[in-house]
Amino acid sequence: MSKEIEKLYADRLKRYLTAMQNEKPDMIPIRPFVAEFTAKYAGFNCQQVTHDYEKAFEAACKCAADFDWDAVVANMVYVWTGLTEAIGTKYYGVPGIDVGPDTGFQYREPSEENAFMKPDEYDALIDDPTAFLFNVWLPRVSKDVRAQGEITSYRNNLSFLKGGMAMLKYFYGFGPQIQRLKEQCGTVSAIAGILKAPLDIIADKLRGYLGLVNDLLTQPEKVLAACETLMPHLTYMALSGADPEKNVPIGFWMHRGCVPFVNMEHFEKIYWPTLKPIIEEIWSKGHQVLFYAEGDWNPHLDKFAELPEKSIVYHVDRGDIFETHEKIGHKFCLSGGIPNYLLSLGTADEVRGYCKKVIDGVAGNGGYIMDASAIIQNDAKIENIKAMTDFTREYGGY
Amino acid sequence: MVEKSKPKIKPGVCIPWEAKVKEIEKIPGDEKLLQQIWEDNEALAYMYIWHCLLSF
Numbered sequence: 022m023s024k025e026i027e028k029l030y031a032d033r034l035k036r037y038l039t040a041m042q043n044e045k046p047d048m049i050p051i052r053p054f055v056a057e058f059t060a061k062y063a064g065f066n067c068q069q070v071t072h073d074y075e076k077a078f079e080a081a082c083k084c085a086a087d088f089d090w091d092a093v094v095a096n097m098v099y100v101w102t103g104l105t106e107a108i109g110t111k112y113y114g115v116p117g118i119d120v121g122p123d124t125g126f127q128y129r130e131p132s133e134e135n136a137f138m139k140p141d142e143y144d145a146l147i148d149d150p151t152a153f154l155f156n157v158w159l160p161r162v163s164k165d166v167r168a169q170g171e172i173t174s175y176r177n178n179l180s181f182l183k184g185g186m187a188m189l190k191y192f193y194g195f196g197p198q199i200q201r202l203k204e205q206c207g208t209v210s211a212i213a214g215i216l217k218a219p220l221d222i223i224a225d226k227l228r229g230y231l232g233l234v235n236d237l238l239t240q241p242e243k244v245l246a247a248c249e250t251l252m253p254h255l256t257y258m259a260l261s262g263a264d265p266e267k268n269v270p271i272g273f274w275m276h277r278g279c280v281p282f283v284n285m286e287h288f289e290k291i292y293w294p295t296l297k298p299i300i301e302e303i304w305s306k307g308h309q310v311l312f313y314a315e316g317d318w319n320p321h322l323d324k325f326a327e328l329p330e331k332s333i334v335y336h337v338d339r340g341d342i343f344e345t346h347e348k349i350g351h352k353f354c355l356s357g358g359i360p361n362y363l364l365s366l367g368t369a370d371e372v373r374g375y376c377k378k379v380i381d382g383v384a385g386n387g388g389y390i391m392d393a394s395a396i397i398q399n400d401a402k403i404e405n406i407k408a409m410t411d412f413t414r415e416y417g418g419y
Numbered sequence: 420m421v422e423k424s425k426p427k428i429k430p431g432v433c434i435p436w437e438a439k440v441k442e443i444e445k446i447p448g449d450e451k452l453l454q455q456i457w458e459d460n461e462a463l464a465y466m467y468i469w470h471c472l473l474s475f
Contacts, residue, residue, distance in 0.1 A: 105475055150426075151433050154468045162471075185467050215473055226472055250426065257430030258469050 022204040029207030033091040037209055037390070038268060041309060041334050043354045045387030049380065049417030051090045051410055052211050052356065052390045054313075056097040057125045057399040058406065059084045067098075067125050067399065068117035074101045074191060078198045085206035088410050092211035092269075095198045097396055100126055101191050107183040109165030109176070125398050130229050137161045138227040140236060143243040146227070147250045158227070212311055214262030214271035216255060216299070219248035220283070220292045221276040230277055237287050248295035256299045263308045270309035270334055280320045293324050304332040311356075314338055315395060322348040338394040346383040355383055356390035359409060364393055364401040369408035376412045387419065431462045 022030075032047075039046035060070040063080035070077040077096045085093050102115045114120045114127030131137065137158055138146065146153045160168035165176040199210040217225070223244065224233040236244050259271050277283070278292040300310055311334045312318075312325070319340040325333070326349050334354045337345050342358035349355075358379045363372055376391070383389050391413045397406065428435055436454045440446075446453065 100475055108471065108475075110471075110475065149428060151428065151465060151468060154472055155433070159468065159471065184471075185463070188467060188470060189463075217473055222472065253426050254430045254469060255473075258466075258473060261431075261466065 026204065026207040030203055030209065033207060034209050034268070037091045037211075040388060040390050041270065041354045042331055043352070043388035045419050048419060049384055049413055050092065050390045051088075051392070051413050052092040053088075053090060053392050053406070053409070054094055054097050054211075054396045055081070055084055055406075056396040058397040058401050059098070061399040061401075062087075062403060062406075066116075066123045068122035070098045071100065071102050071116050071126050073103070074194060077101075078194065078201070081198070082201055082206060085202055085208040088406070089414055090208060090410065092209035093202065094212060094272075095195055095202060095210050098125075101187075102126060104184065104187045104191055107180070107187045109163040109180050111162055111164055123399065133229060133231045133235075136227070136229045136232045138223075138232075140228070140232065140240070143236075143240070143247050147243075147246050150250055150254060162226075209269070211269060212272040213264040213269050214259050214308075216259040216271050216273040216303075216310060218273075218275065218278050218292060218299075219251040219255060219295045220244070220278045220287075221274075222251060222255070223247060224277050224282075230282065234283065237283060237291070241287070241291065245291050245295070248291055252295055252299055256302055259299070259303055259310075260306060260308070263303075263306075267307045270311040271303060273310045273312050273333075275312060275314050275316075275318060277316075279316060279318045282316075285320070288321060289324070293321075297324075297327065300328055300332060304329055309334060312336060314340060316340075319344055325349055326352060328352075334390070336392065342379060343382045350383060350388065354388040354390065357392045357394050358383070359391070359393045361393050361395050361397065361401070364397065364405045364409070367405065369402075369404050372405045372408040373412040376409055377416060380413070380417060384417070391417065431465050432458060433461055433464050433468075 036046040036048065037050045037052065040050045057067050059080035060067055063083040065076055065080055070080055074096060077098045081093060081096055100113065102113060105113050106115065112129050114129055116122050116124055116126055120127060142157065145157065156169050160166045163180055165180040167173050167177040202208045202210055224230045228236060263271050278288065280288060283292065303310055309332060313336045315338050317339040322345060325335065330352045334356060335345065335349060337355060337357045342355065346355060359375055363375055436457050439457055
């Protein structure tokens with residue numbers, strides 16, 4: 022690594038970490054969660070970066086080299102469809118197979134009657150969740166995996182072998198990719214590890230959203246017990262992928278556990294009591310969590326404010342970032358808040374204007390990281406991403 | 420973590436060593452080593468299914 026890149030990396034890391042401690046760095050760090058945008062910029066289509074992770078790595082590096090960004094995700098087109106096809110996963114719309122080659126991958130939730138977990142299966146999940154996932158859930162989400170008692174098949178056997186080996190290969194690819202970002206671009210890998218809330222994962226992958234809300238009305242005690250069962254496993258998974266140096270946060274992807282997807286009572290009695298202890302445990306081990314609050318989670322800011330100071334970084338999508346700053350900005354670093362529709366449909370001047378409004382409103386005392394509201398896909402205009410980057414550098418010094 | 424969320428089988432394991440060891444009549448060698456390697460490989464299987472659920 023050249024001395025120049027080494028210094029660039031050190032400066033960026035310090036800037037990023039200082040902001041995440043809710044303190045004032047030398048300038049506002051820029052940490053855009055660029056997903057399919059990287060393909061557009063690097064000259065690939067969505068199929069290429071989704072199905073060939075080496076191309077996704079290359080696209081991420083090209084963007085990191087060309088834009089003055091402090092931190093990026095090593096591969097924000099995270100779902101490698103080569104792996105999901107090896108497993109036989111049913112629930113993705115795969116670019117180049119189910120959708121056009123230049124459309125990002127899609128999640129296809131099954132109908133309520135075809136949910137991957139049935140309403141009377143909570144006890145089985147609670148009894149041994151890992152066995153339930155292997156024996157009941159996986160055969161339902163994979164075209165190839167056979168359920169217990171069914172006649173097995175060549176494809177069943179290959180699904181486990183190819184799936185397991187491909188997953189290892191993919192994960193082992195991240196170490197060199199993070200090193201490449203550091204040594205070639207001087208860019209920090211923004212997050213490490215993954216967390217989802219117990220209630221969210223029940224909606225996302227087990228009962229489906231409609232199944233979950235029915236269960237919340239008809240058998241809320243089972244939903245709560247299932248969430249409690251998932252807690253230690255989700256904590257373990259989050260910690261197993263966390264940054265051993267305890268610098269960058271664990272990514273926490275927030276989906277449909279908020280009002281109005283669930284009501285306030287269910288949030289307060291189930292979602293929050295089964296999430297808060299996970300965050301506290303992770304924090305007790307020295308790791309921050311990045312709350313990637315997709316949608317509008319502002320009705321719940323008072324609850325998030327209960328968490329220990331600096332334990333989280335709070336990313337704002339559709340919530341009011343100024344209200345967020347007022348309610349929790351004194352405890353936690355904020356990020357995001359630049360609307361994706363503006364990056365896609367607006368002009369560069371409009372983007373600069375909005376960045377100024379956000380910086381003026383929330384970044385005065387540090388503790389803010391520039392980013393779009395949601396992950397940046399291939400609809401964003403390149404000139405608008407440049408405008409967001411350049412304006413933040415010009416205007417964002419302290 | 421709240422007491423009631425304590426799992427029957429600890430995270431990182433699919434089939435506990437305690438169940439596996441019952442299948443072996445007598446261990447003349449180093450049981451600790453057997454347990455450690457068993458659990459290391461268990462963790463890989465565990466990570467596979469939980470990553471399928473969470474990440475993919």
